[in-house]
Amino acid sequence: MMVRLNYGMIAVILLSLLGMGLILPTSTTHAQAITNAPDAPGTITGAVMAADGVTPVPDALVYVNDAATGAFVAFGYGDANGVFTVALLPPGSYVLQATGDGVAPEFFGGAAAADSAQPVIVTAGATVVAVDFALDTPGHLTGTVIAQNSARTPLADVEVRLYDAQGAFVEATTTRADGGYQFADLAPGTYRVVATQLDYIDSVAPLITVVSAAVARVDMALASPGAISGVITGADGVTPLDSAAVYVYDYTSRQQVGMALTAPDGWYSVGSLSPGEYLVQAVKAGRVGTYTSGSTTPENAPPILVESGDSTDAVNFALAPAGFVTGSVLEQDGITPIANATVYAYTYGTQAAVAWTEADANGLFNLAVPAGTYRLTAYQFDYATQHYGGADENDAQPITVTAGNSASGVSFTLAGISIIRGTVYQPDGITPVGAGVSVAVYDSITDATGTFFTTTIANGTYSRTVPDGTYYMQATSVTFGSIYYDGKLSLALADPVVGASTTVTGINMTFFAPANAATLTAALTLQGRAPAPTAAWSIPVAVTFTPTGSTSAIYGATVTTDQNGVFTVTGIPAGTYQVRVKNAHTLASSFPVTLVAGANTVALGTLREGDADGNNLVNITDFSLLATSFGKTQGTTGFNANADFNEDDIVNVSDFSLLAQNFNQIGAP
Secondary structure, eight states, rough: OOOOHHHHHHHHHHHHHHHSSSSSOOOOTTTTOOOOOOOOOOEEEEEEEESSSSSSSSSSSEEEETTTTEEEEEEEEOOOSEEEEEEEEOOEEEEEEEETTTEEETTTBBBBGGGGGOOOEEOTTOOOOOOOOOEEOOEEEEEEEEEESTOOOOSSSOOOEEETTTSOEEEEEEHHHTSSSEEEOSEEEEEEEEEEEEEEEEEEEOOOETTTTTTOOOOOEEOEEEEHHHHHHHHTTTTOOOOOOOEEEETOOOOOEEEEETTTTSSEEEEEOOOOEEEEEEEOTTTTOEGGOOOSSGGHHHHHHHHTOEEEEEOOOOEOEEEEEEEEEETTTTBBTTTTOEEEEETSSSSSEEEEEETTSSSEEEEEEEEEEEEEEEEEETTTOTTTTTTSGGGGEEEEOOOTOOEEEEEEEEOEEEEEEEEEEESSSSOOOOOTTTEEEESSTTEEEEESSEEETSEEEEEEEEEEEEEEEEEETTTTTETTTBBBSGGGGOOOEEESSSOOOOOEEEEOOGGGGGEEEEEEETOOOSSSSGGOOOOEEEEEETTOOOOOOSSSEEEEOTTSSSEEEEEEESEEEEEEEOOOOOEEEEEEEEEEEEEEEEEEEEOOOOTTTTSSSSSHHHHHHHHHTTTTTSSTTTGGGGGGGTTBBSHHHHHHHHHHHHOOOOOOO
């Protein structure tokens, strides 16, 4: 673990060591190194510059540490041009950190922490060149740590640790008597703050961005740990159950956070719990596993609230002797097991779920239930739901279970619901792609990860079983990239495929040739802005490409212009298009564009302002929204960013003028 010292402190330490003869100067004018160098030392050279990469940081200090141990090895300092040399280095791997007056310390490779730094490898007798730094103006991070109680008591001597976005340790400090802390002279970047104090629950803050010459703030409240306790008995509510297991889960995520076994008197306690809501379950062999309030399923169990520093007591359970239902869940062929299928037991004739379990890798299940009569239902996402012994829940076969006994041989065979089939072709539209092309099935145009997957076989065909519904198809090839059905380049525009307990065929997809791909770099003119480049010219715009003569767009995405109003879209097949562009508060504009393979640069024209409600029409509704927000500035109550047409963070007469200029105008369809 490396602790950051400020520039002045380390300079004083190193100069003192030099004066004491513990660090000797090398033969290089601007370098210092330890004395126990080997016979064939290496050298590292580079330059320390400001963030612009041009302005030198004079007299910068560069520290060399062993990459494996973090131990200090040597240091060097730069000349007036920022150039440094560190000589007499034994062969090995090193981590370098540079610092100087008015700049933030930084490890080589642009890292804030040693563990994230790019190592520098020195070989015997060799010189490693161009180990260069570009140091930013530092930012700062401050905050306060308090106790999570009604008094909001400031906490002194709390350890506050700082990590970079990759989780590498940067530095640590402790809070003052008023609970305050500070990390000064930080390189701009993204950090995470963690506060730790004995007898409190650690607090992990969300990622925070530190920018140059600014102060970021992260305040934290530390909670005292709480507990849940109670007694577990048999069904009579009197006989204690020894060695019953109690599991505590986060109520929202269902992640296990604690566990305990009961004492001979049935008592248990689960401690070290953060304030929050929990799901509690009691389990013992031969008994019906039970959640709080006697529920046998987590969905019906109420949450148990734990407050800071308190114990929630009398969370008691009475576990009845269990009966069992055993069986299997198989595919329709009656042979192939369906792993992780869920089997529910419902009180017969009702919708009340009593218990559930999951089938193992072999499709086998063993469901513990109280004595009674049940309807059993098997679910698996890729398959049709099946009620045991009947076509629906009303004619399902009842299963009676007695305490201590098993109802066995309860087997399910689940059928798929719909099948989607097609062929994936190479760009000529004739030659199948062959085996191994991935086909993804999405159940929503906003489902970025896909719901079902399959791959093509040798003749380029694919087949996928899905539940009834509406789906959107994508084929992905290492050679050709991605294409959506039918000939679309983005999921949002893919044509739907509807499965309704049928086999849907002919869902074919054809890639376009990567060599035919075009890149469009387009410049927009934005009304009412200060001259570019400024931040006001950088806005999100929705862009669609519709082939000339067609009414169906093949590509759609939201992109952000740069500070000159320029955006870039890649991977569009060469051809002629209508390119439609719209911002949240502009009218849509459509421009004819012809793309050739490779780079294309086009000035598209002007986006007209005034569409505060985003309906592609400037009318009295937009005027009303502007009037409501008139005079308001960014960050104040009532400010409407969509009425700030010129993006200057205030709604005023300039925005009114833009609305008036385009009043009663309609954008491109």
